[in-house]
Ligand SMILES: *[C@@H]1O[C@H](CO)[C@@H](O)[C@H](O)[C@H]1NC(C)=O
């Protein structure tokens with residue numbers, strides 16, 4: 199099964215996790231003939247961390263960070279590449295990717311973090327001269343967008359005479375998905391927030407480098423391509439780098455709205471101030487080989503589909519379970535809540551700031567400094583329950599054996615089944631998806647609805663039925679390593695396995711202690 203087929207099924211399930219969430223690929227809208235690769239990256243930390251803008255300090259506002267597990271306020275290239283894991287699908291990429299957190303400001307003053315499972319990161323081969331694309335150098339970092347903007351930046355990207363250019367404001371865009379495959383016309387700000395299938399925030403990065411400075415706080419070491427997502431580099435920034443593009447799926451419709459407003463962490467209701475940060479943490483051999491072998495530059499080569507596995511250099515360290523197997527870390531200021539329902543925005547955010555057209559003023563840094571002494575040096579993995587303190591056990595050792603009692607009393611493990619042949623579910627009677635999924639939750643759910651089989655997939659999805667159907671078989675219990683296996687940890691119980699990509703961990707109810715009226719029996723067991 200290809201990832202593309204899989205992705206479309208995820209949409210049907212309104213899957214919240216970022217794993218495989220590059221659904222309606224924005225890259226396709228930009229011109230799909232160009233070679234690229236795309237990876238899903240779960241959240242590794244949420245909090246006031248920004249080693250580029252606020253090195254060694256607590257940042258002014260809260261970010262959602264994906265990638266290297268050991269990201270801190272003072273990350274260096276060497277610390278990133280030495281991270282124990284990454285939440286991105288490519289293990290050799292220990293880069294860090296971050297954007298501001300989105301909140302809903304309730305009428306009563308509380309702020310609620312808007313559900314989101316991380317970033318989808320695109321590496322696109324772009325630029326008229328793209329055969330000359332060079333890898334990001336170690337130590338490189340950059341920021342695109344401007345947190346202070348509250349209106350569309352109409353200034354054209356400066357280019358040589360006769361070259362077509364676009365306004366800076368086009369680097370940020372928002373897509374509002376109203377059905378699995380329909381979206382409203384993309385906007386450069388948060389015009390639409392009623393988006394049943396997700397609000398996708400998107401940002402394009404600078405692809406032209408001066409070839410000298412690895413980072414400059416004013417970002418003058420980098421420049422945009424003349425048309426942002428394509429075109430030419432200015433003569434001052436002659437080195438063409440891979441074109442980075444981030445997508446974040448937010449789920450505004452999962453918030454119980456009460457006449458409040460959506461607001462990015464820096465106090466921005468407009469979305470014009472959306473921004474993205476990147477810190478290079480790649481294994482230089484791998485990134486160099488991916489580029490030199492044409493994975494970003496050969497449009498008739500294998501990666502025109504965007505699939506990681508079509509690029510041999512990337513396939514070596516590809517894990518589709520990375521988002522689950524490199525869990526989110528505790529925020530670096532443990533005393534400051536940033537997720538769920540909170541009393542105030544993290545930091546000293548002025549709620550009376552400009553909401554356009556004038557720029558907002560930056561948040562009060564002196565306020566932030568009172569937190570600096572609380573920065574933890576290294577954060578422990580964060581897990582709702584069942585998280586081993588030292589997170590070392592490989593997923594393969596966590597699988598039960600068929601027949602073993604697991605979860606609620608009366609339930610046994612039936613095996614690992616394949617799913618989604620011809621877009622039909624192997625357990626098709628009923629399903630539910632939850633951030634806080636455990637095996638027990640799914641078993642109770644299926645049992646309460648009268649079903650005797652409970653199957654978990656992708657860490658957070660639960661399917662019920664009385665037998666396997668639509669071609670599903672239990673042949674995958676001992677799947678060879680080149681195939682997807684049941685290898686994803688449960689969203690809310692990291693010590694157990696809840697299926698995999700297109701794989702179900704199936705449990706069977708053996709005891710007939712249920713008060714359910716169903717008389718069906720399981721007809722398919724291993
Ligand atoms: C990783 O850490 C080790 C030990 O501190 C160090 O010697 C090595 O240079 C680091 N790796 C890189 C690529 O910086």
Ligand SMILES: *[C@@H]1O[C@H](CO)[C@@H](O)[C@H](O)[C@H]1NC(C)=O
Pocket residue numbers: 304306307308454456539
């Ligand atoms: C504000 O409203 C939300 C949504 O109804 C609620 O969950 C939250 O507890 C309220 N906050 C306070 C401080 O009452």
Ligand SMILES: *[C@@H]1O[C@H](CO)[C@@H](O)[C@H](O)[C@H]1NC(C)=O
Pocket residue numbers: 347351352353366557
């Ligand atoms: C628009 O962006 C350019 C480039 O970052 C910047 O120089 C200019 O000041 C911005 N305009 C406004 C109104 O912020």
Ligand SMILES: *[C@@H]1O[C@H](CO)[C@@H](O)[C@H](O)[C@H]1NC(C)=O
Pocket residue numbers: 290481482483484514
């Ligand atoms: C980088 O990747 C190459 C190729 O897979 C591997 O041989 C090398 O050990 C890796 N380097 C580091 C520092 O992990």
Ligand SMILES: *[C@@H]1O[C@H](CO)[C@@H](O)[C@H](O)[C@H]1NC(C)=O
Pocket residue numbers: 491492496497498499500
């Ligand atoms: C591009 O990829 C195709 C298909 O793999 C291959 O035949 C061709 O040689 C490649 N072109 C270049 C310039 O590498």
Ligand SMILES: *[C@@H]1O[C@H](CO)[C@@H](O)[C@H](O)[C@H]1NC(C)=O
Pocket residue numbers: 616617618619624668669670671673
């Ligand atoms: C499951 O795997 C079996 C054996 O390879 C295959 O025949 C069947 O079509 C697959 N079913 C699904 C739902 O993928």
